[in-house]
Amino acid sequence: MSDRGDSLPVVAILGRPNVGKSSLFNRLVGRRLAIVDDTPGVTRDRKEAETQLGGRDILLVDTAGLEEAAPESLFGRMRASSEAALEQADVAIFVVDARSGITASDRAFANWLRRARRPVILVANKAEGRGGAANAMEAYELGLGDPIAVSAEHNEGIAGLMDAIVEHLPEVDAPSETEEEEDEKLLRLAILGRPNAGKSTLLNTLLGEERMITGPEPGLTRDAVAAKWQDEQGPIRIVDTAGMRKRARINAKLEGLSVASSINALREAEVVILVLDALLGLEEQDIRIARLAEREGRAMVIALNKWDAIEDRAAARSRVADTLETSLNQLRGLEVVTISAATGAGVDKLLPAVRRTHERWNRRVGTGALNRWFGNMLERHQLPLVEGRRLKLRYITMPKARPPTLTIFGTRAEQLPQEYQRYLLNGFREEFDMPGVPIRLQLRGTE
Numbered sequence: 001m002s003d004r005g006d007s008l009p010v011v012a013i014l015g016r017p018n019v020g021k022s023s024l025f026n027r028l029v030g031r032r033l034a035i036v037d038d039t040p041g042v043t044r045d046r047k048e049a050e051t052q053l054g055g056r057d058i059l060l061v062d063t064a065g066l067e068e069a070a071p072e073s074l075f076g077r078m079r080a081s082s083e084a085a086l087e088q089a090d091v092a093i094f095v096v097d098a099r100s101g102i103t104a105s106d107r108a109f110a111n112w113l114r115r116a117r118r119p120v121i122l123v124a125n126k127a128e129g130r131g132g133a134a135n136a137m138e139a140y141e142l143g144l145g146d147p148i149a150v151s152a153e154h155n156e157g158i159a160g161l162m163d164a165i166v167e168h169l170p171e172v173d174a175p176s177e178t179e180e181e182e183d184e185k186l187l188r189l190a191i192l193g194r195p196n197a198g199k200s201t202l203l204n205t206l207l208g209e210e211r212m213i214t215g216p217e218p219g220l221t222r223d224a225v226a227a228k229w230q231d232e233q234g235p236i237r238i239v240d241t242a243g244m245r246k247r248a249r250i251n252a253k254l255e256g257l258s259v260a261s262s263i264n265a266l267r268e269a270e271v272v273i274l275v276l277d278a279l280l281g282l283e284e285q286d287i288r289i290a291r292l293a294e295r296e297g298r299a300m301v302i303a304l305n306k307w308d309a310i311e312d313r314a315a316a317r318s319r320v321a322d323t324l325e326t327s328l329n330q331l332r333g334l335e336v337v338t339i340s341a342a343t344g345a346g347v348d349k350l351l352p353a354v355r356r357t358h359e360r361w362n363r364r365v366g367t368g369a370l371n372r373w374f375g376n377m378l379e380r381h382q383l384p385l386v387e388g389r390r391l392k393l394r395y396i397t398m399p400k401a402r403p404p405t406l407t408i409f410g411t412r413a414e415q416l417p418q419e420y421q422r423y424l425l426n427g428f429r430e431e432f433d434m435p436g437v438p439i440r441l442q443l444r445g446t447e
């Protein structure tokens with residue numbers, strides 16, 4: 001239904017001022033991951049974020065603050081400002097305040113919404129604690145169906161609301177998330193990088209067809225579809241090509257946004273291909289994306305693109321290697337594949353590197369082998385004194401992979417200094433061949 005050249009379903013949050021729209025927006029997006037776009041002129045006075053609900057990508061739009069712009073009555077202002085938002089919305093979330101009760105503006109607004117021929121989800125916010133649900137009942141009178149009682153501030157009822165939103169989203173033709181989830185061998189891949197690095201060109205080359213339109217203008221990436229294909233080793237899905245499109249819509253503030261919208265792809269992906277423009281090297285923005293990937297526990301491969309345009313290849317290569325060494329030590333040993341997405345040169349080496357990295361990221365190490373190695377590490381370097389007492393580490397386990405996660409148990413283990421942690425992590429990477437993979441270390445103190 002949205003009129004953007006963008007197939008993300010749009011969910012708009014509407015309601016009179018102060019009912020908690022912004023709070024709800026933040027809650028639905030997840031504060032930590034909120035991608036708030038306030039690019040002037042493009043989304044003036046409006047906050048938007050791509051987020052994922054129940055495996056579906058959506059664009060969530062917050063209309064809070066819009067009503068300040070126009071004169072007229074409160075309802076008039078709300079209506080004018082909400083009209084545009086509603087126009088683009090596939091689903092409207094109409095928020096009322098359960099504590100203050102239903103007001104005349106709420107009623108007028110509800111009447112208008114009922115005629116708008118859009119699915120409307122009625123939300124009674126501020127319904128926390130005892131009595132909250134009872135207050136929320138009052139919203140029945142609006143004739144918009146069962147109100148969903150939530151508390152944006154106290155994080156109550158949010159999961160139920162998310163389910164309701166997902167239920168109302170338009171159907172998709174693409175293979176459903178559950179089918180893919182069942183597909184155990186499926187590798188979920190994200191192609192990230194700053195605008196103009198060559199992501200769409202690479203995707204085209206990988207897919208072997210002109211699936212996306214690329215051009216010299218930064219971010220010119222249209223007509224993307226969720227791409228899934230098969231190589232000899234199994235199915236691969238590129239996640240969040242939508243994020244690539246989102247960037248195309250907004251030309252201002254591209255730099256920041258491309259980092260921000262990477263977050264969505266990251267959450268969905270197992271492995272990230274970070275595409276670099278070899279002419280520019282590894283810059284701050286790339287490092288930020290790489291750090292995000294690491295923080296989200298994703299494996300990563302670097303594609304050093306536009307290799308055809310590089311004259312001094314040795315210099316270009318070592319410049320990237322140096323920056324990796326100094327700025328991305330957490331992903332030590334990361335595979336760097338030089339490619340020319342445009343000519344296809346080197347692209348055949350990329351997927352094998354992705355597969356290797358994926359395999360490492362998935363790999364589990366048995367407790368026996370792990371503790372033999374651990375014992376050697378402890379012997380080689382005495383544990384430091386902490387507050388005058390020597391730490392005692394007893395054993396190590398690997399409770400999970402994806403990303404590899406290690407748990408160390410011992411007396412005051414949680415006080416293990418950073419330096420020693422790094423020594424162990426680097427040793428682990430080397431011994432069990434896990435370069436380029438983020439590794440989690442948990443420390444459990446025992447009595």
Ligand code: GDP
Pocket residue numbers: 015016017018019020021022023024064065125126127128150151152153154
């Ligand atoms: P907006 O104007 O509709 O965007 O509303 P805001 O999100 O700015 O919230 C307005 C006020 O309501 C703020 O003071 C929030 O802290 C408060 N608020 C938001 N959600 C809740 C809630 O679930 N419970 C309570 N008690 N207060 C809330």
Ligand code: GDP
Pocket residue numbers: 193194195196197198199200201202213214215216217218219220221305306307308309339340341342343
């Ligand atoms: P995106 O914004 O990351 O999706 O980048 P595009 O794929 O749209 O590419 C941006 C520009 O870089 C376009 O003009 C491409 O033709 C160019 N480009 C992409 N890959 C290569 C390459 O391997 N070599 C050279 N010389 N140019 C490339």
